[in-house]
Amino acid sequence: MDQQEIRRQEVLARLERVTDPELDESVTALGFIKDIAIDAAGEVEISFRLPTYWCSANFAYLMADDMRSAVSTLPWVNAVRPLLLEHMYAEAINAGVARGASFKEVFGAEITDDLLEGLRLKFLRKAFQRRQEVVLRALLEAGWTPDAVVGLNLGELGVLVLQAPEWPALRLRYVDMRTRLATTPLGVDDPAFLTLEGAQLVPERLVAHLQALRTVRLNMEFNGAICRGLLAAREAMAE
Amino acid sequence: MYRTKSGEEIFIIDGHVHNWDASPENQRNIHGKQFIDCFFGYHSALSPKEELWPKAKFEKYGAKTMYRDLFVDGPDDMAIIQPTYLLDFYKKGFNTTEQNAAIVEKHPERFILNGAFDPRDGERALDYLHELKERYGVQGLKLYTAEWKGSSRGWKLSDADAYRCFELCEKLGIKNIHVHKGPTITPLDRDAFDVADVDHAATDFPNLNFIVEHVGLPRLEDFCWIAVQEANVYGGLAVAMAFIHSRPRYFAEMIAELLFWLGEDRILFGSDYAIWTPKWLVEKFMAFELPEDIKKERGVDLSLTAKKKILGLNAAKLYGIDIEKQKKKLKAAANKMAAD
Incomplete structure (x- = not known):
């Protein structure tokens, strides 16, 4: 692999x-990334297209900004230009992110809320x-009782083995989000499962809790299916 | 008319159909092109392969094709034809009430013609409601709160100007307010399809019915919460229905939520024609059964009775359709058409 290709792989890994x-x-x-161009001066241009x-x-804007900060941390990178393609606000977003402007600075006249951090948090909470939900359902399907499930701490969850091949990845993704949303550093004794409000789960309410989580998942799955389908259709139309 | 294997007739009112013209000749700008491309994306993404249309046909199919797809090849007995104006994107509009009226005049026994208003028109919106009532006798409206107008990127049902329109609707007996609350096609951060404004309007106008099209997806829990509070809120299945083919498990979970929170009396079928055709949607829906685990967890069932209500009886109630009388009208019109 030549240096160019190595750098490309490093950028992809960040993305x-x-x-x-x-x-x-x-x-x-999701297939959003269309092209990565790297020049000799260490400038990276990431072309991406949405569904x-x-x-x-x-x-x-969030995604463009996240791409910029994720790739900027590579030691050889001098500048990152995310380039949104074929979008109604492509020009404004590309110019704004390039000069490090906030969303509010770019769209100030047209937006009502101040923004991105609140939005970011809202979606982190949904992701949590x-x-x-998938971790809880996996445990119940494997025969764990509601009492045992709600009693687990992070240390126990971390070493727990289930047959399902996707289990380690599901657990890792959950624990990662549990950690990101925690207000204080977590230890192995901290409970594995809390509600979004930080309350301890109780066994009698576990089914109701799961039903509430399901509606969150149904919305996200709806978005996911629509986005993938629309992106595939857009690719086909572009051909 | 749909007939079950045992010969039972199911009367079908398709709650959501369009006759649009999105041809390049009618597109005003890039937004017009991108809008129909997005619709075509939905069509391509969720249709069974054998039901896919060529792009040019999808852009403009015409009244004859529509009649055939709904009532001849398709199982619909009646359809509620909904307007979407989009005058900023299309020269003559995407499908206005006036355009829709042409096909309705030819087949009055088949269609329920709905109108629309834009509260940002102020006084003119009120005049227009009077006109819609006088000219077409509309009983319902389709509102599209994310529509652009000049520099405005949308409005809310709870806006003061919208309330003045609803007050007039009550007076004129325009009772059924369909509201597009669906997938995010949002300008900037303002979420024009947020469902919270339905809550306000439904509380303040208890004599009106609010049919939330696309059941508020992807804000299903918000929609269900509102519908539980407000007895005059209904869910329209357009778009949600199409998942029955590509993601049946997803469809099962979603319809189970709706049955649990709203119950079978407040859910309405809609094909969203021409994004999808009713034939395959109705066939798959009639054949569909909830998986046992979902039935058990939610304690609901998609029984034949529930299916009948969703496919026609609920809409008939909202629009005052006497099904037996309507069947006679349809028969008489069919005989006349055959004689002509």
């Missing part, structure tokens, strides 16, 4: 950690709920 906030899935896995021309500008 893998950038997620579509609405879907909680990586922008690389539609209409996708929310705030999400597009979705990831928790």
